[in-house]
Amino acid sequence: MTKNTLPATDAATTARYPKSIPYIIGNEAAERFSFYGMRSILATFLVAQFFNPTADPALQGVAVAKANETTHFFVSLAYTMPFIGAIMADWFFGKYKVILYVSMLYCVGHLLLAVYDHDLEGFRMGLLLIAIGAGCIKSCVSANVGDQFDKTNQSLMSKVYGWFYFSINAGSVFATILIPEINARYGSAWAFGIPGVLMALATLIFFMGRKMYVKNPPSGINKNNFVFISLYALFNIGKKKKGEHFLDVAKGAFTPERVEGIKAVYRVMAVFAFIPIYWAMWDQNLSEWVIQAQSLDRHIFGYELLTEQVQTFNPVFLLTFIPVFTYFVYPFFDRIGLKATPLRRIGAGLILTALSFVIIALIQTRIDAGEHPSVWWQILAYMILSAGEVLVSITGLEYAYTQAPKSMKSTMTAIWLLTVAMGNVFVALVNSSIADGGFFSKYQGASYYWLFIGIISVFIMIYLFVAPRLKERSYVLEPEDDNKIIADTNNL
Template identity: 25%
Template sequence: MAQTNNAENMLSIGQVQAREPTSLSVEIKSSQSDNSKKDAPSLFRSGRLHIVLCILFCELCERLTYFSIAGNLVLYCTSTLHLTSQTAATISLVFSGTAYFVPLFGGWLADSVAGKFNTIYGSLLIYVIGATLLPVISIDFGSGYKLSDSAKQGYYMFALITIAIGTGGIKANVGPFGAQQLDDLGETAIQTFFNWFYWFINMGSTVAFSIGVYVQQEYGFALGYAIPAVSMIAAVIILLIGKIWYIIKPPEGSPLTTMSKVVITSASQCRHPHIDAPEMNSCLDRVKESYGGKFPDKTVEEVKSLGRIMPIFATIVFYWTIYFQMSTTFYLQGERMRLSYDNFSIPVASLNLFDSIGILVLVPIVDILIYPLFAFCGMPLSKLQRIGVGMILATMSIILAAVIEIARKNIMQEGGWMIQELAGEKFNASTLSVFAQTPQYLVVGASEVFTVITGIEFAYSQSPANMQGIMMGIFLLTTGIGGYIGSLLVIIVNAATSALGAEWFPDEINDGYLEYYFFLLAGLMLVNFGIFLIIAKKYKYVNVKQDSTDESSSVAS
C-alpha cells in the first residue's frame, strides 16, 4: 500500500524533473549556482508555506478517501451488494487497475489542454460525485424506498468509475503542481516539499486503514462511507482556498503527443523497404528528418530509447498482480481468521499497515547497510539485480499465504472454528489469529523496496530527459495492467477448475482450494522471473551522468 504511494510521489518528482532539458540525473538539478542555492530561502522561510499546505492537505484528504473506499471494497461487495467472493475480487482488481491507468492520460490532459490546476479541480469534482454517492446507496431507507441489489450494484459501479477517473487525474498532477509553486526557490525547497508530500500521503492512508475501515466494519457502510465523502468535499474546499495565491501556468504541450505522432506515422510508413536507405534498422527511422521525415532525428532517437525499457516493464506487470492480492485474496483469507479480541474486532484491511511497516523498516536498512555493504565487498547491486530480488520476495509472500491457508483450513477441520460477523455478514472462521498473515504482508512490503523503488529509479535514469515524465506514467501503467491481469486470471482459473469439478476460488473459500491458487501465482511469478533474467542479462545501461562508470555494463556483470 504505502509503496504505491511512494510510486506516486516518485512519479511526481519525475514529472517535475522532466522539465529540465539537460539533466539525465536521478537527482534534481537546479540551474542556480551553488551560492544562489545557499541564499535561497527554505520552504518554511519562503512565505509560501500556506500555499503548500493547501496542496498537501488536499492530497491527504484524497488519499484518505481512496483507501477508505478501496480498503473494504471486497467486504462491501459481498455483504451489501451480495456478490460472490470471486466477483468482488475481480471488481477490486479492475478498480485498482483503472485508477493506475488514468494518470498517464491525466498528465497529458494537464500538459496539453487544461493545465494542472484545472485538471486537479475538475478531477476533484468528478471524484466528489462518486464519493458522495457511496454513502447514499448504503443507507437503509426502509422497505418502501429500498434499492434493489441490481440498482445498488449499478450505482456502485458508476461511483467506482468516477472515483478511478478522479484519482487518476489528481495523482498525475498534484505533486508537480505543488513543486511548481516553489520552482524559483531551488532544489532544497522542492525536496522538502516532496518529503512532506509523501508524509501527508501516508498519513491519509494510515487514517483510512485504521479509523475509516474500522467504522465501516463495525458501524456500517452508510457512516463509514460518509467519512471519505466529507474528506473529498474538504479537499475541494482546501484547494480553492489557495487559488488566489497559486502560481498557475498554462499548458505547454505534452511529449506524449509527440511520441504518439512519431509511432503512428512510422507505423503507417513501415510496409515497404526504404529504397534510398536500406540500412535503416527501425521503422521509426523512416520519420527522421535525415531520411526525409518530418520529425527531428533527436526526437525519434528518444522515442526509440523507450523501446529498450519496455521489455523490463513488461516483466514488472505480473509483480503488480501479486501485489494486488493484499486487497483481494489476502483480504478474503483474513475475513475467515480470528479477528475478535476482548470485544474488539480488528479491521481486516488494517493488515495493510504491516506492508507499510515492512517498507519503513527496510528502506533505511538497505540504504545505510545492505547496498553500501555489497558495494564495499566489490559486488554493488545493479538496478536490475535489485528488481529481481523484489520479484523473489513477492514469490515468497504468495507462498507464505499458501502455507497460512493450509494451516487455517487444517485448524478448522480439527474443530478450531468460530462464527464471525463483519458488517452484518457471517463467516465460518478459523481460530487461527489474523496476525498469522503478518509475514506475508511484511514480505510484500520488502519486495516493494527492491522492485518498485528501484523500478522507478531505473525508469527515470534510463530515459531521455524530456521523456522522463512519460516513463514515470508508463511505469504506473504497469500497475494498472497488473490489476487487469489479476482479474482475468481469477475468471480463467474459476472457469477451468469448475469444469474439473473442484473450484479453486468459490464464493465460500472454505469450500475451495485457495492454496492451489496461491501456488499457481507463485509458479507464474517464477516463470516471469526467468523471463526477466533473460531480458536483464542482455540489457545495457545508459550512462546518465558524465562521470558514470560501472553502471553502463550488463546487469550480469
C-alpha cells in the first residue's frame, strides 16, 4: 500500500467534496445558459430573419433545410474545437488558463450576435467565435472536474459528474424558457444579448474560484504521447509479431507503460465509434424538433407554449432523471445482479433514442396529412430522449475521463466530444443535400425521421454484437504513477 492509499473503510468515511466544485458547477450553469439560450431560438430565427423573411410557403422547405444546415455545422465546429482546446491545455497552458482566456473570446461572439442580428455575415462571425469559445473550453471544463479528486474522495466522482450534468441542464431550463419569451417580447438583440451577459458572469464565477482549483500543470510535448506513439506504430506495423497488439511495436522506442495506456484509449474509441449516430439524432431536438413544434397544438394547462419553449422539456426531464437514475435505478439493477455497467447503459440509451424518433416520425406523418397533433406527443418523445441521454451522455463524460491515462484526460474527453461533431456534420450534410435538391431531397417530412431510425437501428444491432466482447480499464490519479491500473473487468 502506498502512502497515498487509504483502507476502503477509512476512505469511505473521510471522503469530502473538493471546495472548488461549487465554482466549477456555477460556471457551467451560467455558460450553458448562454449557449442554450442562444441556440434555443437559432433555427427558427435563421428561417424567419434570413432564409425566408416573407414566410413564403414555397420557400419554407429549403429555408428550413438551410437553417438546419447552418445550425448543425455550427454545432459540429463547437464540438470539434475541444480537441484543439485539449491540446492547448494538456501540452502548453493547462486547463485553467485555457478556460479563462478563451471564455473572453466567447463573450465577444455573443456580442456580435446581438449587434449583427440583421446582418447574416456579421451574425455568422459571432457564431464562429462562440463555436471556438464554447468548443475550446468544453473538454477542459469536464476534465477539470475530475482533476479536483484524488484517492481519498474518488468514490464521489460519479455523483459529482451527475451534478455537473445537472448544472448544465439547470442552465438550459431557464434559458429555453426565458430567451424565447424575451425574443417574442423585446426582439432578437435582447434575446442574443442576455446570453452574452450570462457568459460574462460564467467567466467571473470561474475566476473567483482560482485559488481553490487543483491545477495540473501541462505535460508539454514529449514523445510519449498518443499521436507520436500511434504514428510510430502505424509506420512500423510490419514489425508486429503474431498475436501482438499493433501498438506493441512501439514499446522499444517509447515508455512501455505509456504504450499500455494508449491501448486503453483505443479500447474506449471502439465504444465511441457507436456514438456519432446518437448525437446526429439527439441534436435534432434543438432544431428539427423545434421547427416541427410550429405545426403542433401547443396548448397545455390553458397556456400556449411558444415554439422554442417546447424544448425546455428535455432539460426538465433530465433534472428529474439524473438523481432518479443515480440513486435508485442503477443501485436497483446492481442489487438484483444486473450491474449497470457503462456499456449496458450506453446500449439501453441508444435503444431509447431510436424509440423517441419513432414517436417524432409518427407525429410528422400526421402533420404531413394536414393535422395538428397535440404537443403532448412531442413531450413524450422528449421524455424518452432524456432518459436515453442520461444513459449515454453522462456515462460518456465519466467514461472518457476514467478510461484515459492522467496525461491525456482532456484529450480523451475531446475525442468523446468529436463524436458530437461527427454526428452533426452528417445531419448538416443531409440537410445541405435537401436544400440543394440532392440525393437526400427525397427524405422530407416523416421519411426524414424514418431515415435516421433505420440508420441507428443498424448501429444498435452491431453494438449488441460487439459490446459483450469489449473490456474496460479504469485509471486512478496517482502522483507517482499515472498509469497504475486498478480495475480490469468484463462489462457484459
